[in-house]
Amino acid sequence: MSPPAGLPRLLAGVGRGMESRAAHERRHGPLPTLSTTGLIEVVEHSGLRGRGGADFPTAAKLRAVAARRKVSAVVVNGSETEPASSKDVTLLKHVPHLVLDGAMLCAHAVDAEAVFVRMSEGQAVRNVETAIAERPAGELPIALVVGPDRYVAGEESAVVHQLESGVAKPTLTPPRPYEKGYRNRPTLIQNVETLAQIGLIARYGPAWYRQLGTDEDPGTALLTVSGAVVNPGVYEMSFGTPLHALIDAVGGPREPLQAVLVGGYFGNWLSIEDAWHTRLARESLREHGASLGAGVLIALPARVSGLAESARIASYLADQSAGQCGPCIYGLRAIADAMQELADGSAAPGTVEQIRRWCGEVDGRGACHHPNGAVRFVLSSLRLFAAGEPASRRRRQYA
C-alpha cells in the first residue's frame, strides 16, 4: 500500500480488476478514519479544488457544510452531462471504491444522514451497483440514482431537485444546496473526481498530493482529450504541464490544428499559437480568458470551419436549456441561429455586433448558469473565428 509514485494516481491499477473492493484495498489499503477537522485539514493543505467545473476550494466547501447542523446527504455528482467529458464515468467504472471512499470520508466529516450517487445511464451503472453491494455493512447505505444526461441536469440545484421530485431542472438559488438542499437541509454535492482525490489524499497525505503539480496548482487532474488527436481518451496529467506536452502525450495531432477548446462547451477557444504556450494552470489559462472547467480539451483541426463547429455547439446549448427562463430559451436560440448564419456565410452585416448585444442581454438572466456559460463560449468563438479584429487584440478585453 505505497503511495503511487508519479502518474497514474487516480487511475492506478486500472485494468487489473480495481473495480473490486478487495483489489482496491490491496492497492490503497483500507478506508482511513479521520475526524471532521482531520479531513478538512488534509484537504486544505493539499490545495484540492473542485473538479466539476466550478473549481471551488474543496476544504472551504467541506468546512461550510460541516459547520451546519442536520446535513441531509452527501451526493456523488456523476451526472457528467458535458458531452465531451468522460472522466467521471471512467472513474466510476474502473475505481468505484476510490470514489465511494471519498464520499464516505465526507459523509463522516459533515455527519450526513445519507449518501447518493447520481449517474447518467450507461455501462458504469452496473459497476457502481456492484461496488455499492461490496461496501462494508457498518457504512452509511448508498442509494444510486440514475437520471437524464441533459446538460443542465448536472447542475447542483438540478441534482437536488431530481432527488426530491424526479425533475432534473435547476431551481432558483440562493439558497444554494450547501445551505438548503435535499429536504431543505444542508447538502454536500461533490464531483466524482474530487471525491476520488479525497480518497487518495486521506490515505497518502497532502505532502504526497503536492509532489506533482505546482505550488499554485498542486496535484493532478483528469482530462478528456478529444478531437483531431491520435489517441483521444481520458488521461491523468499533472497541473502545470504545457498544453503542447499534453497533446503530445496523447499521440500528438492527427492533422494540423487551428484551435483548442478548453473546459468544455462552456469553455473558451484558444488559438493553437496561444494554446502551445499555455500551461495546465489557473493563471496561465486565465491569461487567455480560459479555465479548466470539466477538464475537457477538444483539438480543432485547421481544415474545419471554427464558426461551423461553434455554431453547432451553440445550437446544442440552446436546445439544452431547461426551458424555464425566457431569456435563456429565446436568447440562446437567437444567438445560435445567428451563429449558423455566420457559419453559412448568409449573415447580414452587423450580425456579429447583434450576437454580442444578445450575449450581453442574456448573461446572468437565467436561474442557473447555463446562459452564462453559453455566452462565454459564444463570445470566445467570435473572438477567434469571426472576421474582424485580430484575435490577439480581442483577448485582452476578456482578461
Added chain:
Amino acid sequence: MTTFALTLGPTWYWYLTRGTGIVALLLLTAIMVLGILGPLRVSSPRWPRFAVETLHRDLSLLAILVIIAHVLTTVLDGYAPISVINAIVPFDSTYRTLWLGLGTVAFDLMLALVITSLLRRRIGHGTWRFIHWLAYASWPIAVLHGIGTGSDAAAWWSVALTAICVLAVAGAGTIRVGRAIGLAGGWRTTAVIATIAIPVAAAVFTIVGPLAPRWASRAGTPQDLMSGSDK
C-alpha cells in the same frame, strides 16, 4: 312572516334580489372576459396589462359584495323558504332545490377563488393557478342558476342580456382555449367544441325550460307559493 309577506304582495327585497342578481351576472361576465384577456395578453395604450388585471380583481371583490346583497335580500324577502345557510350549503332548500343550489355552488366556488387569490403569496402560484381554473365552472353554473330561478328569466330583456353574456364568455373562452399551449391537440379540439356546444345547450335548455309553460312548477317551486297567475 311568510304569510304576512304574501298578503302584502311583492316586497322591495324581491326587486333588490332580482336587481342584484342581474348586476351580478353582468359583473361576473365582465370578470370572466377580463380574466381571459389577461393570458391572451390583450392591452392598448389606454388599457395597459396591469389595468386589465387590476380591474379584474377589483370587480371580483365588488361582485362578492353584490352577491352577498343578493343573498341577504332573498333571505329577507321571506317569500320563499330560503335561509342564510342555503347560501353556503347547496341543495338544502325546498324552493327550486336544484336551481337555487346551483347558485350556492357558484357562490362557494367564487369564495374559493377570491380567498385563494387574496392568499396568493402564502399558497404559491402553482396551487393558486390550479384552483383558479374553477372559474370556468363557476360562471356557467351561476348563469344556469339565473335561468332556472330567475323571476325574470322568461322576460325578453333578460333572455337578451343572458345571451349577450354567454356569447361574450363563450367567444373569449373559445379564443383562449384555442391558444392554450398547454393543451395537446385532441384536448384542445375537445375544449373548443365544448365552449361552443355548452352555450348552444344552454340556449336549448332556456327555450324548453323557463320559456316554456309551467316552468315554475317544473322547477320545483313549492305548491303553497304558486298562485293561479304563475306560469
Added chain:
Amino acid sequence: MKIAVNPIACEGHGMCVELLPELIRLDDWGYPVIEVELVPRSLEALARRAADVCPTLALLLVDE
C-alpha cells in the same frame, strides 16, 4: 428596497415594466431587465403595486 425577478416564475407579462419603466425595461423577447436595482423612495409604492399585480408573483421585493 431592491427589486429582482425570479426568472423561472416570470412569463413575460410585462406589467412590471408598465408600472416601473424608470427601473425596468423589456429585452428583445419580452422579458424584464432590471436596469436599476435600488428603488427610489418616491417609487416604493409603485414597486409594491407591481409586485402585487404580477400574475406569477415573479417580481421580488427585498426590503433592506
